[in-house]
Amino acid sequence: MAAKNNVSERCDVDLSNLVELTLKVFEENSITAKKLSICRKTRDLKLGDMVIPRGSCNDVPQQVLDKLAENTTDPNLPSMLQYSTVSSDKYNSVVFHANRPQSFKNIIKNTLTEGDNYGENPVKDSNKVVFINSLCNIEETENLPKCSGAELIRNIVVLQHLERILETNGYKVSTNVSKSHQETTDIYEAFGVKWSETTIDQTAFDQSLKSTVENIKTCPYQEEIKRYNILSESSNSKQSPVIFNLRNFIAENNLPVGKIGYDKNLSYVDVITDDGISDEVKKAVYLSTTTTTTSSNTQQDIHLLHLISQRQVFLQQQITLLLQYISTSLTQSILVFGDVTSRIGSENQHQPTFSSQQLYRLRYDQMLESSIMKYGDEVKEEKWKERIQYLTVAGLRFEMLTTTVRNNVKLDLGEDCLDNRNGSFVLYNSARLSTLFKNYHEAVKKGHYPPLPDIDEVDFTALREEEEWSLLFNYIYIYPEIVSSCIDDLGLNSTSLLAKIHIHKVANFLVSFSRSLSSYYSRIHILVDNKAHLMGTMFARLYLVKAAHQVLQNGLKLLNIEPPSQL
Template sequence: MAAPIELLGVIEKKALETFNKRNINVKKIAVVRKSDRFSSGDIVIPAGCHEKQDDTVLCKLRETLFEDLKRSGVPVTKISGDDFNSVAIYLDRNSIFKETVGLVTAEKERYGLGKEKKDETVILCNESLLKCGKSDNADDISLEDLRSFLMQEHITHLLQSQSYNVLQLVEKKRFETLKSLFSQFGTGLSYFVEAAADTDTDKPEISEFLKCPYITRSDDNGKSNGGKYKTEGTCERPESEKDIGLVYEFDMKKYLQEKGLTVGKTGFDKNLSMCEVFSCDAPTELLNTSVLINNIIKDKNAKKCLHITGQSCAFSRQKVHLILQEIVEKNSRCISQKHFVYGPVTRRQECSDSNVVSADDLFRLRYAQLRQAAIMKYGEAVHGEGWAATLEALTAACIKFEMLSCVPRNTLKLDLSEEDMEGSGLATSVGSFVMYNCARLATLFKHFEEEVECDTYPPLPPVSDVDFSMLREEAEWSLLFNYVYTFPELVEQTVDNVDNCDTICAKIHTQKVCQMLSSLSRSLSSYYSRYHVLGEPRAQLLPTMYARLYLLKAVHQVMINGLASLGIQPLSQL
């Protein structure tokens, strides 16, 4: 069975061929996968895609398309149409249920990951993980820094799902400062490369870079003194000149023009011009950072570098990009660099008097809110190490959903009021809702196994023996078709243009997995409250129970895999 993207591609190709055979002028073919109201088709082609035709022509077209799709292996049962859609395709649900659930059962945690093995290493350079003037006090980690760390963790998993090797660059002292925060949020540390900031002025990379034709040398007042100190292209530093306050600048405007690099919306900032790279007999922070990244790239033989930066630092990271590019090219190597830029973090207007200013403040606030909610539900039972560990895991999950559900370039506005989560009326409890529904399924499967051990139910048969035609409810088809079947497509689409040479901007949709898990949890909660899964152990009811259990096992696996991409370990019970 074809994957979702491939399936739509096959249908589009065959539909276009059929329209052309019938001499029907097509404006632009659009094959749309529906997400609800499946009684009028699973996949449709809107009537506005082509010139108006009479019913006889459209009927013949549908008959021809049906035969073509069947021959191409598309699991279709019938094709009809209505006033809005000239083609409405109904898929063979039983076939798709069996194939998809069988695939999820076989692949488990590998489901949704890329099949193509890429022998490429991507270096992630997060300006918040390189010291760059950041505080060494863990209590001073800002909310914007926290957003960048959580985004980087998610991006790491998304790139790995596309079969990239990923290394995260972190300055050694900064790493020690952040270690407790990473532990608090369950952030994996196995991909971090420790690299101390390098200020050795005699490093060959620095001396070679200062000889490039785009370097201008002047005194520390910015004057050329009638050309006495100002030279271009051969900026070597004689021993006698070390103490006379020379300043070296990189002419980025000239560099952009001569290299033919794109300037504007999809390229570099038009205001890039002279950039100071060496002053007071020492390299600047920008040059140090560029050399540091270059050393890692050379050591790991990496071909790609992704700069993760806030909007306020995006301009300076473009300077690092150009300096690094010149250093790499002078060593006859090449590197593809992209920029992932995220927006600032602010508080909602009604929370202007909140004292939450750091990542640690936010964790304490969310922990207190979740603990209060647990006490209201479970009473005095909420105490002890077990509950503390559960609440810490839920707190980390809630904050991750809160930070990652927003489109990355947008400003993230947090609700920092001290009201309980439900009372605030805001989406701060999405993470706990997803975790609850995931734990609910784990509890269901555990209960089923206990009943099997008590001989209440027979054991679950192999998936190949299950009759999925028993799943007749639209809610069941929606769970599979909208979430399980399309999960690999969603993961693939989160990483959009890391390899695109036409722009320096990386489009990585860090909000998509969170939004999918939130929507899936709402659909699952609605289904679970309406339909019984473990019913009476009567022979005629067992086929439906088995089919539903396998469907929910597939849903559960998708939730586990989605949470894993966020660095969240699901709970077995709540």
């Protein structure tokens, strides 16, 4: 991975230090770098960990490599990742080899010291609260449809993850989820959705709505549609419909159009219809009133992030433009999530649309059947119900979050579906490590093992397996970077209307991490016989998996999943 500005603070410091030292040595020795790019390797780590590809700079003589080694292998450098040697190979002008024992100690110690805060980033230099507009409706109409079907579950899951990922990256977040409708109450409860108890002042809203309409009627973007009806005199008494010219508004305000902006087909939006004030204007005024209240309560400006489904994009852009006219100082961006489609097995044939309740029941029944096969008929007892619900919701969260936000989620509805097992697999690995430490502490109490010594007393040269270094270097060390890179562009200061937020990164990271961890755990015995010559390796491995467990727990919490304490 090349050096970027959007990496986590810890990785950024390490990489910045390495880049700075390298540039200094290069300048002193007249080495020309076209565009210095230091990349982190992900495989064949025994051949090196960080590299400068040959295309990035000229060949580096041995004496310069020696000078680089002299400058970068100082153990007193303020970096988590320490280096032992520097070389070159066929493909890279410079190869940095990590000092593994010291790096193991530094990174594991840092992970465990930060604990539940590991992966959190410093507060952003922003005085704005991010207000997420999603599942927030003032009323149901044909023009403002409620989120329905399996799409509702994806909306809930993405919204909750978005809140966590923004807060972890240092943003202040606010939402205003409307109370669920009767038919979706059970889904809201299953996923722990909390709707807002605050309500807007209806009198203030009505006044704002009235003044907004009067303002639009006299603005340069309004157009009145004249009535011509010679058959009905009564129709002449009705107020003529009024529309807002979006195309002119976009052009005069130089707003982005196309892939990064508004739909080029946007032309008009209703302001006044035969039935009165349009739903689009009502929603825009409602959002204006709500964000103004939030800004007043927090004493901070608001950035409004609209989280919407693909089918709601055109309508939301109309509302967004009306809102921009009403509240000129309000910054806005849109995050669009794809639809939820279905298939059976490998067949991509279209399946009937599933409601959120049907999808939840299907996954619940599949989880129940799987648990019965594993644990027997006792699973049917009432005490297992809550656990099956927990596993079902966790599985659905992973199903909805392992796909990039704009892409459709393709659900496999077959009986042998494997799509919903990623969640259970990650939870199983987390629970397995919880059980490991529970067994270890019980053995310590019984005198079977000595207590875990302070990390400064542990000899990490005992960790010689390549898998062990891969777990640390490819997962534990880069976890904060994964979290930070989820927020690419929130749209606070961007000319783009579309926010770039990668909701799939954490879930896919946890799945990949769990596979590597499971492979290692299945091959290596952590708790060994209590023999003096084995204790050093056992302690080092216990610290490694303790750090791995911390990362798994923190990642699960970002997905709104409470880490399990037992199998």
